Amino acid sequence: MKSLEVLDARVTAIAVRNLLLLLKAKKLTYGSLGRIYKDINSRLQDELSLIQIFVMDGSKAKYFEPGTPLFGPEAADKFPLAIPDMEDAGKCLAFGQGTATVYHLMRVMEYGLRAVGAMLEIPYAPSWESYLSQIRKKAEEKRVAKTIDWKGLEPFFLLVEGDLTAVKLVWRNPTMHIQRRYSVQEAEEIFSAVRSFMMRIAPQVPPSPSVFD
Known part of the structure; x- marks a missing residue:
């Protein structure tokens, strides 16, 4: 029934x-x-005969109805406004819509990047390379200053730099705007990289419900 x-x-x-x-x-x-x-x-x-039924690949069902938040419970807690895009990225991936998946992942990344940027007092940037170069520059400045707080944060930002490099490589796009279509395989690779980045930063960044303000 x-x-x-x-x-x-x-x-x-x-x-x-x-x-x-x-x-x-x-x-x-x-x-x-x-x-x-x-x-x-x-x-x-x-x-x-009056309805349409979509058959989902069993391996993608985990993206459509996950048992736990797709980007981890802590990322969902720290970025509540990003939850709709996190969920929509999963649903689009489950239905094989690669480009739509990347669109929502782009929005998720913006929340994370702005939160990390705020920690280092980095302004918004339109490209991965710009963020990476600014993070490296700020990290070097703090490394030279040898502040006590930086000693605890340095390993975190080194890992963040690695995560952003991974995202940039799988995104295959110098900007953070969608300029081409993405296959499901490419979208899944980007999903994995963005997920790793968001899960990495979630424990460190302060609650950021309005990072776009």
Whole structure:
């Protein structure tokens, strides 16, 4: 019955409920059961002809209905405004829409990059290379200054630099704007790289519900 509700096959559901009542009351003969079965089958075929059903690759189902947040619970907690794009990136990937997946990942990355930039007082930049060069420059300045707080943060920013390099490589695009189409395989690679980046920074950055303000 639940499957019929999902399909919105209401007429068929009514017929099935009536059949169950007859079975419970023990008022069926083999002949009437056969006729009712044919009627239910006919109704279901008619109702299915009115809808479209998408069959999802089993390996992609984890992106459509994940048991836990796709980018980790801490990233979801730190970037609540990014959750819709995180979820939409997963849904688009599940349905094989590579370019749409990358579009949502681009938006997720902006939240993360702006949060990291705020930690280093780096202004918004339109390209990966710009962010990477500014992070390297700021990191070197702090390394030379040898501040106490930087000693604890330096390993983190070195890893962030590596994550951003990985994202840049799989993105295959010098800017953070979509200028071409992406295959599902490319989108999945980018998804993995962005996910690693967001999970990396989530424990370190402060809660940033409005990093675009």
